[in-house]
Amino acid sequence: MAAPRFATLALAVLLATAVVAPPATVRAAMSCSTVYNTLMPCLPYVQMGGARPPQDCCGGIRTLLSQASSTPDRRTICGCLKNVANGSSGGSYIDRAAALPSKCGVTLPYKISTNVNCNTIN
Template structure:
């Protein structure tokens, strides 16, 4: 159960990372791709800490590099929202802190209430 909650928070991080990539017209990123990229972030999202592990930030950056279109960004957002519904407020807070702690700039707050359809 804690593992699924961690996945939810990590997906929220993905939303933030994906939102700043330039557009392209290819297929959307799958939820499996999102989960695999952010899996090293699970412990940080669940338990917090001073800094996320390097593998977590590397995974987030790798995902960011793959997301280049509006459909990609919206797909990542949808994956995150589907998991976020069962995350605790602390987990969401930890996930929201990841982009900044990994040096990734995003144009919105990570939140389960993010409207994925408005992500460009």
């Protein structure tokens, strides 16, 4: 059970650290449940690897990024993913999760890491 949580967290850390804010809209605050559910299609790739992540994984990443419209949302996403990553053993899971943005055509301004300081995300 730790491997799936770690994979999900690693993926979330990857995405949460460099979210670009879309136009502001009125909506509910981001939750860890939303983060985990949105990124769940990425779990098989993070666990087992492969040539490419599934399309629904990349779609989930883009959806999550587009919904992170405020600093609190981006910090919440980061914290959710960091919690998952810290609960795992690391290794190849975090490496594959860190590679997801580039494999999905998303550019992040920093390296994905379990040591990310979520409080510095704007």
